[in-house]
Amino acid sequence: MSARRTQRPRKETPAQQIDRLRRENEELRERRDRLREENDRLARERDRLRREIERLTQALAAAQCAGKRQAAPFSKGASAMPRRRRRRRPGRRRGPGHGRHAHRRPPTHVDETIDVPLPPACPDCGGGVRETRIATQTQEDLPVVRPHVRRFTVHVGCCRQCGRRVQGRHPLQTSDALGAAGTHLGPHAVALMVLLNKQLGLSHGKVAALLHDWFGLTVRPSGVTQALHRAARQAAPTYATLRDQIRGSPVVSPDETSWKVGGRLWWLWVFATAHTVVYAIQDGRGFDQAAAVLGADFDGVLVRDGWAPYRQFDQAAHQTCLAHLIRRCREIVETHPRAAWPRHVQSLLQDALGVRDRVIAGEISAHGAAVARGHLLTRLLKLLAAPSRLADCQRLAAHLTTELPALFGFLFDVTVDATNWRAEQAIRPAVVNRKVSGGNRSTQGAEAQEILSSVIQTARLRDIDPRDVLVELLRAPQPTVSPALASVR
Numbered sequence: 001m002s003a004r005r006t007q008r009p010r011k012e013t014p015a016q017q018i019d020r021l022r023r024e025n026e027e028l029r030e031r032r033d034r035l036r037e038e039n040d041r042l043a044r045e046r047d048r049l050r051r052e053i054e055r056l057t058q059a060l061a062a063a064q065c066a067g068k069r070q071a072a073p074f075s076k077g078a079s080a081m082p083r084r085r086r087r088r089r090p091g092r093r094r095g096p097g098h099g100r101h102a103h104r105r106p107p108t109h110v111d112e113t114i115d116v117p118l119p120p121a122c123p124d125c126g127g128g129v130r131e132t133r134i135a136t137q138t139q140e141d142l143p144v145v146r147p148h149v150r151r152f153t154v155h156v157g158c159c160r161q162c163g164r165r166v167q168g169r170h171p172l173q174t175s176d177a178l179g180a181a182g183t184h185l186g187p188h189a190v191a192l193m194v195l196l197n198k199q200l201g202l203s204h205g206k207v208a209a210l211l212h213d214w215f216g217l218t219v220r221p222s223g224v225t226q227a228l229h230r231a232a233r234q235a236a237p238t239y240a241t242l243r244d245q246i247r248g249s250p251v252v253s254p255d256e257t258s259w260k261v262g263g264r265l266w267w268l269w270v271f272a273t274a275h276t277v278v279y280a281i282q283d284g285r286g287f288d289q290a291a292a293v294l295g296a297d298f299d300g301v302l303v304r305d306g307w308a309p310y311r312q313f314d315q316a317a318h319q320t321c322l323a324h325l326i327r328r329c330r331e332i333v334e335t336h337p338r339a340a341w342p343r344h345v346q347s348l349l350q351d352a353l354g355v356r357d358r359v360i361a362g363e364i365s366a367h368g369a370a371v372a373r374g375h376l377l378t379r380l381l382k383l384l385a386a387p388s389r390l391a392d393c394q395r396l397a398a399h400l401t402t403e404l405p406a407l408f409g410f411l412f413d414v415t416v417d418a419t420n421w422r423a424e425q426a427i428r429p430a431v432v433n434r435k436v437s438g439g440n441r442s443t444q445g446a447e448a449q450e451i452l453s454s455v456i457q458t459a460r461l462r463d464i465d466p467r468d469v470l471v472e473l474l475r476a477p478q479p480t481v482s483p484a485l486a487s488v489r
Helices: 014-068 187-199 204-215 221-247 287-294 308-312 322-335 341-360 366-385 391-402 421-437 443-461 466-475
Strands: 156-158 165-167 251-261 264-272 277-282 301-304 317-320
Touching: 187 204, 187 221, 187 443, 187 466, 204 221, 221 277, 221 287, 221 443, 221 466, 251 287, 251 421, 251 443, 264 287, 264 421, 277 287, 277 443, 287 308, 301 421, 317 322, 322 341, 322 391, 341 366, 341 391, 366 391, 421 443, 443 466
Parallel strands: 251 301, 301 317
Antiparallel strands: 156 165, 251 264, 264 277
């Protein structure tokens, strides 16, 4: 038997146990306090980072918005890079890139010919001058324009049978008013006012100044306003006809943008086809406002962006704008350069446009187009089944899922546009006008804006001089429909 015995642990007395537990309790309390301090520090750091993320997100959104909607057209902002000093001498360069010498073409007709003889003596030495050749120089200038005043001697009488007052009317007259209201502005002057204000964006005061300085026509800004309202009343039936043409069109591209009426936020809508443009300034941006122009039962094809109210036209076929989706993919790639999912989506949409181009060029048959549609749809469904975890990609995937039935309609009918470029181009003149005018001051001004702008843009789209259309409407005895815009040719 071994002499070494196992040493048993010494039993603690109750006082020793209390002291040990007290020390352990103090250590745990100190550890708890340290953990609380660490937790508070991490919470403060979390809140700081959250505020920083919100600030950076707002700054990014503001920068993206500023890049799309500059304060002034073509503005590059204060942060633009300074222009580099031109080191090379200005002018054309020698070599194959010299380019074609362009010059102003001479006019096809000459109204006045002036002979310019040689001087009797040399201006330098006073010697005699011998003629060597005769050259020509053409000058195009504006004539001095003064108002052409017409005085109509209006014969007034009464009917022998009913006694009703009757007066004559000449085709060049624009009104039957006599007496104190017997002095009017002619149709060409009013048409010029309409084009200067609605097409070029000049204010009423600038229009009045231009007419006075260049044409000698005295009119106040209030007179310009009244003339514009009168032109809108004469063109109101034409506007209604254009709106009916939009409702009966097989394909329509709508869009909307903000507008101010009396300093309040309204919305300017545009509905464009290949031959007609209709504007509508309304106090909302929903389905009711769009249906006021299109009609709630519109059953054509809507080529539109992803704005949700357009999807409420349940009787219409839909084609969503691929340009908006491609631009959205590019923005996500710029924000998250390492994300691959939006690049795949962008490539798929661009491949769809390539298939459309090949179908139009006759390189793909109808069967080949159907096979290509199937492959594109399969690729898209695979991408939507496994989108990126980024919030931007998740939102885009949800939007694509919603818009899935309206993505590839242009591959079934190549006459349908894949983008709403018609509406984008039609709304551009209104946006430029908004930058200058800021909107309208009254609902009556907004009504005149939508009527006259629709008439002008539709006439230009159909290669018709809008001045001729306006003059014809202003000379009509009653508000009527312009024959030039009455039907789509």
